Amino acid sequence: MLTRRQFLKKCRDLSLMMCGSTLLTRTVAEGFIKLAKNPPEIAFIHAQNCMGCTTSMLYGNDYDFLDFLNHVGHLAVHPALSFSQGSDYMANLDRVAAEENFLLIVEGSIPANPPEACYLGDKPLYHILANYASQARVVISSGSCASHGGIPASNGNRTGALSVTDYLKEKNIDVPQLRIPGCPAHPDHIMGSIAYIAATGKAPPLNEKSGQIEEYFGELIHNRCSRFQYFSQDQFVKNFATDKNKCLLKKGCRGPITASDCPVRRWNKRTSVCVESNTPCIGCMSPSWPFTTSLYLETTQVEDLPWSEMKEKIDRRRDK
Amino acid sequence: MAKTLSLDPVTRIEGHLSIETRVEGGKVTGAKVAGRMFRGFEQLLLGRHPVDAARITQRICGICHEVHGIAASIALEDLYGLPPTENGHVLRDLILGLHLATDHIFHFYQLTLPDYLDFSLLRNYHGRDERIAKLDRIIGSSPGTFGNQKIPDALSNAELTAEMALGYTEAITIRKTAGSGLASLGGKVPFCHAILPGGVTTGVSSDKLMNYVNALEQVTDFVNRLYLPQAKALANHFPHYFAVGRSHGNFYGNGGFTLPGEPLFTAGVLYNDGRAEPFRMNTIAELVDATFLDDKGGIRPDKDGAYSWVKALQYAGEPMEVGPLARVAVNRDAGFVSLLKQFNQTVLRSSVMGRILARAYEAQKICSHLEKILPRFALDQPTINPPDMLAKPDGTGRGMSLAARGALNHEVTARDGKVTGYRLQVPSAWNFGPTVNGRTGTVEQALLGTPVQPLKKKGDTANQSIETGRIVRSFDPCLACAIH
Known part of the structure; x- marks a missing residue:
């Protein structure tokens, strides 16, 4: 019986032989896990x-x-x-x-x-x-x-x-x-x-x-957000005290740049989820967390909105 | 002959902690308590938007997960000149209180009980409770984690052990219910999302409130039915721990519950000579002589004389004990004093069992406080006085609050709308600080003088480890907080 390390070495050798690199080691190793x-x-x-x-x-x-x-x-x-x-x-x-x-x-x-x-x-x-x-x-x-x-x-x-x-x-x-x-x-x-x-x-x-x-992370939070309709209709939270149900994008919501199934999976016996407590997603599952920019924004800082960040990314991809 | 014993890592706590004790003549004659993990939160906040502190500081600790958000928000309210709405106070207190109660439950069942119970006795249980059979299966399937640590003086009664051990799984279930209650007000736990300076952002509808009330009722029932009675049972079986683990005997507590007219605790200091005085923030000294840091917060892992990442906090030159026992002491809580009398304790003193009992007593007290303030919530009134994120405050704001394990202070300094300084004085730094200026740290002091049984065979240090573990855990260590 091989030890794991010996087997992994074999996987690596096999991978090297097949494609000249160790790239497939992991795939072969997955087979090992399966066993x-x-x-x-x-x-x-x-x-x-x-x-x-x-x-x-x-x-x-x-x-x-x-x-x-x-x-x-x-x-x-x-x-x-x-x-x-x-x-x-x-x-x-x-x-x-x-x-x-x-x-x-x-x-x-x-x-x-x-x-x-x-x-x-x-x-x-x-x-x-x-x-x-x-x-x-x-x-x-x-x-x-x-x-x-x-x-x-x-x-x-x-x-x-x-x-x-x-x-x-x-x-x-x-x-x-x-x-x-x-x-x-x-x-x-x-x-x-x-x-x-x-x-x-x-x-x-x-x-x-x-x-x-x-x-878990195949889709952006924004796309499955329960407040997405408000976003589509341009209705945004301006004041945390009086607007309790609108889109939080203009308060700095990171939903558009953060991938997770939070909105549908929900938390704590599916009781709630961050956005439902009427405060923007802070993107805690994003690779950029905790960000260099402020977690919360005001509507006047349009250029700082995560949505513009995302739009820029899309534009850049199109240009290529 | 003196012998040095090391307990590293200390498990069943929050964080990275090592304890070194010197044993001589059957007693502990020296103790070094070392915090072993550093991240540098005070510096990581520099240059950020002040309000970010309400989210970032929460992540200092995943056990005290709401309290830093609350302390930061209070400090930011001071900085921004932003009084919270009454609903904001109510919601924040409701979140804080339910969190504290569940934190105490976790400490007793998950962290403390395995020091006193022999869980393998469950195999001898012949009752019909299916839940106990399930617990036995869980324990049996993960022997690496729940395997027997040898406890020479464990409870020997299988039925009683089973009854108390059942709390181990019930505690996980009740915390889940509490988590749901907290989430309905704060978005989720850990790290309630809705706590901001000025109050709580959630639009709290009646159904959300009902879910919270339901959770509170179940937690209250758990505390009354299991937690407090079982903490008392533990005190009955291990009464000598009222005489073990005595710190210097100086106590410090904060208020923390902010709803006007309903202060559950008052801030204050009680010295071991009986002097009591109101709390003054500027009397606190943060000393780094024995810490791997220089005066400016720079990292010095090779510093001479340093042995911990925790700073030493002293109040008017004295190390202080903080936590539920300190709170009942500072508040001269008559209810707790009469509870102590049931165990023939006439004086409130720093001790292992005193701390365990004070925690359970406080859980009950907090639950009834929360029920009392619930009617102050007004469904049609604003939950938050929102901060202006574009404001560029200059100045300093202070926030005094509390964690399950003691008094908590945040101080934010800002210039032109950016954080230029952040100070954190955290409960476990009070308790787990190192020796400075000849004053031993609080837990170090509590370990000194502990009688140690002679080793039965060479290298068998289990007895001493059990003893050390019981003393250290009674302070509910949270090293991520202490060092931050």
């Missing part, structure tokens, strides 16, 4: 995170975290839930990693400079995350910090914070990855992706352009 029939062991590692993504998962939407544990995945270690602590905890993590048959979920960005800005046990995470990631079947970035760098990487990036993808590139590790952005990540997006992997042995289908899960 696994046991429910996946799941290990969580917390990087520069706030635990919001875990909290989000625990709140759940329709689907329950308890049912998830009962039916879908086995929780190998979780920093906020594990009964064990200290060296016992690290031993549990090392044990599941050594079996090379687990899903690794990373919450938070990884600081490169200084690496001391985040520890896992008694070592800087920057130095040791690679060991765990290279042994995982899939590395899942949960939330915008892990997916794109998020807030720690914004506005001057004080700690050289890296997304998981950039980190793995820097450490030269080729392992199947999934990115589930969001600040916080949506509970269905996390638990749903894991359930998909568990059920099919494959990663969920990805959007070709964005590389993100098609089902």
